[in-house]
Amino acid sequence: MGDGSSGTIGVVGAGPAGLTAAWELDRLGLRPTVFEAHPSLVGGLSRTERYGGYRFDIGGHRFFTKSDEIRELWHRFLPDEDFLVRQRMSRIYYRGRFFRYPLDAKDALRKLGVVEAARCGFSYLASTLRPKRNIVSFEDWVVAHFGRRLYEIFFKTYTEKVWGMPCSEISADWAAQRIKGLSLFRAVKQALFGQRGEIVKTLIEEFEYPRLGPGMMWERVAEDLAARGVSVQLGTRVAEIHHDGGRVVALEVETATESRRVAVDAMVSSMPIRALVEGLRPKPPSEVLDAARALRYRDFLTVVLVLDDPDVFPDNWIYIHDPSVRVGRVQNFKNWSPEMVPDQRHTALGLEYFCNEGDDLWDATDEELLERGSRELASIGLIDSDKVIDGTVIRVHKAYPVYDEEYAANVAVIRSYLDAEFDNLQLCGRNGMHKYNNQDHAMMTGLMAARNLAGQEWDQWRVNQDAEYLEEVSADDTGGRMVPRKVTVRDD
Numbered sequence: 001m002g003d004g005s006s007g008t009i010g011v012v013g014a015g016p017a018g019l020t021a022a023w024e025l026d027r028l029g030l031r032p033t034v035f036e037a038h039p040s041l042v043g044g045l046s047r048t049e050r051y052g053g054y055r056f057d058i059g060g061h062r063f064f065t066k067s068d069e070i071r072e073l074w075h076r077f078l079p080d081e082d083f084l085v086r087q088r089m090s091r092i093y094y095r096g097r098f099f100r101y102p103l104d105a106k107d108a109l110r111k112l113g114v115v116e117a118a119r120c121g122f123s124y125l126a127s128t129l130r131p132k133r134n135i136v137s138f139e140d141w142v143v144a145h146f147g148r149r150l151y152e153i154f155f156k157t158y159t160e161k162v163w164g165m166p167c168s169e170i171s172a173d174w175a176a177q178r179i180k181g182l183s184l185f186r187a188v189k190q191a192l193f194g195q196r197g198e199i200v201k202t203l204i205e206e207f208e209y210p211r212l213g214p215g216m217m218w219e220r221v222a223e224d225l226a227a228r229g230v231s232v233q234l235g236t237r238v239a240e241i242h243h244d245g246g247r248v249v250a251l252e253v254e255t256a257t258e259s260r261r262v263a264v265d266a267m268v269s270s271m272p273i274r275a276l277v278e279g280l281r282p283k284p285p286s287e288v289l290d291a292a293r294a295l296r297y298r299d300f301l302t303v304v305l306v307l308d309d310p311d312v313f314p315d316n317w318i319y320i321h322d323p324s325v326r327v328g329r330v331q332n333f334k335n336w337s338p339e340m341v342p343d344q345r346h347t348a349l350g351l352e353y354f355c356n357e358g359d360d361l362w363d364a365t366d367e368e369l370l371e372r373g374s375r376e377l378a379s380i381g382l383i384d385s386d387k388v389i390d391g392t393v394i395r396v397h398k399a400y401p402v403y404d405e406e407y408a409a410n411v412a413v414i415r416s417y418l419d420a421e422f423d424n425l426q427l428c429g430r431n432g433m434h435k436y437n438n439q440d441h442a443m444m445t446g447l448m449a450a451r452n453l454a455g456q457e458w459d460q461w462r463v464n465q466d467a468e469y470l471e472e473v474s475a476d477d478t479g480g481r482m483v484p485r486k487v488t489v490r491d492d
Contacts, residue, residue: 007031009453010251010262012238013270015044016439017429019221019232020073020446021268026230028454033262034225035253039235041215042222044270044429045399046439048215051392053342056304056333056350058396060317061214062088062207065440073443074208077224078217083208084337089314093380094153094321101319103154112153123147138170157321161328162354164298211339214439238271241279247424252281268449270429270442272297272398277414284417291413294406295434297398299362303327303351303373305383306390312347312383325376326361327351346389351377357397366393401434411435415461426452428460437464 011022014036022032041047045058063083065071075083092099100107109117124147135141138159142151156167163170210216222232239259240252248267253260269276277284277292317331331350333340341348351373355361364372370391378385401407411434418425426449430437437445441464448458 008033008262008264009266009268010035010238010248010264011268011270012251012276013044013429013432014038014042014218014222014232014234015270015429015442016046016218017432017437017442017446017449018044018268018270019218019225020443021270021426021428021450022225022230022232023221024447024450025268025453026225026228028450030450030454032225032230032268033264034222034230034232035236035238035251036232036234037237039256041219042232042234043215043218045396046214046218048213049394051304052306052390054304054306054333054348055213055215055340056302056348056394057213057215057331057336058300058302058394058399059352060331060336061209061439062086063209063214063439064207065438067440067444069447070440070443074217077221078210082211082216084211086207086209086316086336088205088207088316089335090317090319091315092154092158092319092321093382096381098318116149116153120147120149120153123149135172137168137172139167141172142167154321157323158319158328161320161326164354164356209336211337213333213337213340239279240281241267241276242281243422246421248422266424266426266453268426268428268446268453270427270432270446272401272431273411273414273427273434276427276432284421288414288417291410294410296402296404296407298400298402299355299357300396300399301353301355301361301369302331302394302396303353303369304392304394305349305351305370305373305377305388307347307349307383307387308345308389309347309384309387310345312349318382320380322380325380326353327373327376328354330377330382349377349383362395369393398431401431401436403436407434424453426450426460433461435461435464 009025009030009032011018011025011032011034014034018034018036019042022034025032036042038047041049046061048055048057063074065074090101092101092103097111099111112120127144127147132140132144135144139151139156142155146155151167159167159170225232233253235255237254238251239254241248242250242252242261248264251262251264251267253262272295274292274295274297277288283289313332314335315332316335317329319329320327329352331352333348333350334344338344353361353369361369370388370393373391374383374385374388377383418427427433428445428449429442433445444463445460448460448463451458452460
């Protein structure tokens with residue numbers, strides 16, 4: 001590599017993209033060193049947190065992919081006996097009732113009732129007979145395609161919880177571009193108007209899952225890398241990226257006790273692209289810094305409740321469409337794998353809240369959040385709050401890139417600069433590219449980044465774009481990780 005100054009390739013981030021890149025670099029005979037800011041866990045958003053013997057995900061992570069290469073990697077990283085085959089069960093909670101998800105026409109119509117079902121039908125008919133010509137917002141788009149009643153029942157509340165803005169302020173472009181992957185829409189259309197074409201990823205009924213959570217796999221990868229002499233340094237944040245002559249030459253890394261400079265021959269970055277640009281030394285041009293600083297992130301927290309109850313509900317997860325509570329989705333980790341719960345007399349639930357750093361949810365104390373979660377689930381009849389015996393809160397800073405109105409132009413400015421300036425820097429992963437990726441997509445970008453540094457030519461920006469490898473983007477899969485752009489001009 002390059003002038004042979006160190007022989008080390010710095011890999012920033014020990015999530016799926018970074019660890020896969022490090023694994024591939026090592027396989028190709030190169031020398032990666034992995035730097036991970038988290039003090040104790042690898043896996044990024046696919047890590048498995050622990051509390052009092054309980055294990056839980058940052059959101060749910062189903063193992064399903066259309067890529068044979070990624071599927072083979074999963075089973076190379078973990079033996080077959082460590083994977084469980086899980087039958088999916090998920091429901092929507094709306095107006096005191098639980099609807100099967102993916103939506104089942106008979107179930108939905110029976111629970112809505114004859115009168116409401118008729119209203120939905122007439123509303124849909126009205127939207128087709130009197131279509132709105134000026135489709136500006138997400139609300140406009142959905143009403144035009146499904147009718148106002150279906151929009152109000154199944155789309156409005158949950159969407160606004162996830163994205164943190166009224167549907168009337170979300171751009172119609174986002175609906176039009178991403179509608180195939182927003183699984184709730186696809187499910188309703190299939191349930192009420194008939195299924196056409198291929199069943200998409202978000203509607204699968206069966207998936208694999210590591211028996212100790214997704215972090216089990218990434219911890220195994222890190223252990224395997226260490227056994228092969230690859231250093232995975234936890235609690236180590238990359239603060240500065242030094243470059244000279246169009247090449248990254250060193251990383252300034254910080255731990256709780258020291259700061260040091262590490263010489264590198266190349267760099268694979270899955271760190272947030274904003275942090276990457278801000279850390280460059282010398283600093284990039286002002287227009288590049290401005291583009292990076294304009295990129296925004298959505299924050300996320302999980303309230304974990306431990307209940308003295310062996311069987312709370314049978315679902316893997318439940319979507320909460322009730323506007324009287326702010327919880328958006330509830331995971332039942334025991335139903336992902338019984339081994340996630342050490343005492344089978346108990347159940348651990350993960351309550352997902354979508355928020356922004358500095359708002360009232362983010363700034364609430366753990367005690368306040370635990371009380372809120374217990375109260376909200378009890379109010380809609382999911383739990384008996386008297387059975388809550390313990391709990392904890394996990395906050396994730398800058399968990400998900402925000403794909404707002406300006407993001408694509410800002411990323412283009414950054415990419416143009418990086419492509420022109422550096423010949424030994426590769427980006428990968430969701431945050432590393434500020435681009436929507438599932439876990440399998442992130443892994444694929446890591447593979448490509450590593451192969452590019454080995455002299456091959458791959459375009460990781462085409463992952464999740466090529467028709468051959470296109471996966472459906474979904475609220476289901478992202479848990480709020482994809483935020484649509486806001487309407488800036490409205491002409492009624």
